[in-house]
Each structure stands twice: as structure tokens, then as C-alpha cells.
Amino acid sequence: RVETADDVAAARVAVAAASEHSDPFAALLIDATLPQDAGFAFARSIREQSYDGAVLMLLTATSRGPDVARCRQIPRTGAILKPVRAASLRDAMQRILGVGGDPEEDLLSRLERSISPSVGLRVLLAEDDAVNQRVAVRMLERAGHRVEVVDDGPAAVDAVRQEQFDLVLMDVQMPTLDGFEATRRIRRAEGDGDDHLPIVAMTAHAMPGDRERCMDAGMDGYIAKPISIHALNTEIDRLLPERRRRAEEPQDGGAIAEASRPYDRGAAVARLGGDEALLNELVDLFHDEYPRQRAALREALRTGDNAALQRVVHALRGALGNLGARGSMEAAERLETAASEDDPVAVREAMTHFEREVEHLMTHLIRRPPEPDA
Numbered sequence: 001r002v003e004t005a006d007d008v009a010a011a012r013v014a015v016a017a018a019s020e021h022s023d024p025f026a027a028l029l030i031d032a033t034l035p036q037d038a039g040f041a042f043a044r045s046i047r048e049q050s051y052d053g054a055v056l057m058l059l060t061a062t063s064r065g066p067d068v069a070r071c072r073q074i075p076r077t078g079a080i081l082k083p084v085r086a087a088s089l090r091d092a093m094q095r096i097l098g099v100g101g102d103p104e105e106d107l108l109s110r111l112e113r114s115i116s117p118s119v120g121l122r123v124l125l126a127e128d129d130a131v132n133q134r135v136a137v138r139m140l141e142r143a144g145h146r147v148e149v150v151d152d153g154p155a156a157v158d159a160v161r162q163e164q165f166d167l168v169l170m171d172v173q174m175p176t177l178d179g180f181e182a183t184r185r186i187r188r189a190e191g192d193g194d195d196h197l198p199i200v201a202m203t204a205h206a207m208p209g210d211r212e213r214c215m216d217a218g219m220d221g222y223i224a225k226p227i228s229i230h231a232l233n234t235e236i237d238r239l240l241p242e243r244r245r246r247a248e249e250p251q252d253g254g255a256i257a258e259a260s261r262p263y264d265r266g267a268a269v270a271r272l273g274g275d276e277a278l279l280n281e282l283v284d285l286f287h288d289e290y291p292r293q294r295a296a297l298r299e300a301l302r303t304g305d306n307a308a309l310q311r312v313v314h315a316l317r318g319a320l321g322n323l324g325a326r327g328s329m330e331a332a333e334r335l336e337t338a339a340s341e342d343d344p345v346a347v348r349e350a351m352t353h354f355e356r357e358v359e360h361l362m363t364h365l366i367r368r369p370p371e372p373d374a
Helices: 008-020 035-048 066-071 086-096 107-114 130-142 153-162 179-190 210-217 229-239 265-271 276-303 306-323 326-340 344-362
Strands: 027-031 055-060 077-081 122-126 146-150 167-171 199-203 221-224
Touching: 008 027, 008 035, 027 035, 035 055, 122 130, 122 153, 130 146, 130 229, 130 276, 130 306, 146 153, 153 167, 153 179, 167 179, 179 199, 179 210, 199 210, 210 221, 221 229, 265 276, 276 306, 276 344, 306 326, 306 344, 326 344
Parallel strands: 027 055, 055 077, 122 146, 122 167, 167 199, 199 221
Antiparallel strands: none
């Protein structure tokens, strides 16, 4: 049978009545997020009253952090993630009550193992570029994950301090405080405890030594921009295999754009997991934003401000990568490199080449796919 209670007081009455009628509950599901720690207090009181007939499951918002650790301190009590789905709850109950599996396995281990792979992660996305934010959020949400977005390093550090996350995606190049230093501060705050938060770096610089620099800062993984669903799934599977929920990946994997084509729409859609609507948004955004960015590039070139030029072209390179515009993206990388080396001749040559590539791209970059012939 199943009974519900709106608060702890009503639950206590129901448990007592069931005991008096020699029909105790086999399991109690208790919300761990009740105000004033009421859920944990109720669970402790159940065990202190020697009510050993029921398995206790505390419903938590995350798979890590103090809530799960506190469950371990209460005998025969475990955690299961919210929102609870029927299939995952049924599987958890079967495992917990010994229907199949190793009867000697620790109860909490069975509880943690029973968490459905379809339950999403709570992800912190630290990224300052609006286009990259949109792409990453859409990919994560399509996989059922919950995403909070911050746009600089201090905000990322504060968010981790104040809330519980299962994973952080950390852009390494952000204003005020870059991703490397933000990660170091998060790791210092963790200290030597067991509560290690997985942090995955996101960087447009796929250069030798970048991975080592990320690992040295305390990061656990590395994704090169523009991020793809396959790369994102691979890192989540590796770092959190028990919480796997994969965003849909096209079976064909997408064709590689031909060198003569400035833009391969089919490959771009495939990289975005078949999300045609998202690609349309990115195309619209590029059409809207590029004139302003081009003006900023020309102003930086005129004044010799190579630092400003690098910032603008870096953002453009990410946008072009999301579109699958290989030729323009390579031209942007060449321009960014020339600016970083403070070579005025190379910068002007690279700028000319870049503008020519993007003009060619714009003639192919349609806002919507063509309607089929009648």
C-alpha cells in the first residue's frame, strides 16, 4: 500500500498507526530538503525508536555533498535523487529490498547504484560568451541536466561555495578571473576532504600543453571548443559513469565539411545533436552580431590595439566553430595568432584574409533551410 503525508507531523502519525495495526511500512521516502532539517530529524527519530522494519530513503537534490554523507550516518538509510521517476524508483526498491543482486552488498551502495542513469545532473556552466552559453545550455538541457550559468570566474567560485553541483564546465578564458584561477580557488576551499567536485575545462586553444595546464590547475577533464555533444557525453561518462544520461547523438556522426565549402549545414546540425532550431538561432545571431564585431576588429586594427583585436576575434572564432565554418574559423585563428605576436604586417594580411573568408561564408550562410521543391 502507499500513503502520503504533507509534513513530518502527519508522517509520524501514519507510521505510529501502521505499527499499532501490525502492518508497518516496508519503506519510507522522506524529503531531505524540508525546512529546518526536518527530513533528517525524522529519519533519525525513526531509527532511534528501533523502527527497523522499514528502509529509509531520503530524497535529495544532488548526488554529492553533505546530504549523501549524512545519510551514511543513519543506519539503513540511503539517498535517491529528485525528481524521482517511476522506473528509477521501482528499480531502487527492488535493489534495496533484496530482489536480485548481492544480498551482502551495503545498503547505501545499493541505493547509490540504484539511481537511474536517466536522472540529470546539476551543472554549473561558467562561460562569458553568449553564443557558447546558448549552445552548451541547449546540449545539456536536451540531455535532461539542470544548468546554472555564470559569466566570470568570481561568480563561479561563489556559486560553488553557496550551492551543490554535480559538475562544472569551466571556460578557461573569462574576464576578471580566468578558469584556471577559479578552479584553484575552488580546490583550496575543498581542502583535503572527500567531496571532490568534477570540473571540466572548455578552451578554444587546442595547443600542446593545454591539457597539462588544466590538470595542474585542478581540473578533471578537458573539452576543446567548439564543444560537441560527443565530447560532452564522453567526459560525463568518464567522470560520472553512474549518472550517465547521454544527449542524443546522430548515428551518422555528421560528415566532415569539404575544403571548398565555407559552411556545411548538415555537419553543423549533426555536431549540435540534430538540433536544427539551435543552428537556426546561431545563424541568426551571427548575421546580427557580425557587423558590430567587424567594426570592432577594424577599429582595433586602426588603433593598433592587438589585445582588443584578440578578444573580438576569439569570440568570433568560437561562433564560427559552432557553425561548422571551417575556413573562416581557421582564418580567425590565424588572425588571433598574428595579433598575439604583435606583428603589424602579419595582422593586416590575416585581417584581409579573414574578412574575405567571412564574406564568402555569408553568401552561403542561410538563415533557414531551403523549402523542398513542390
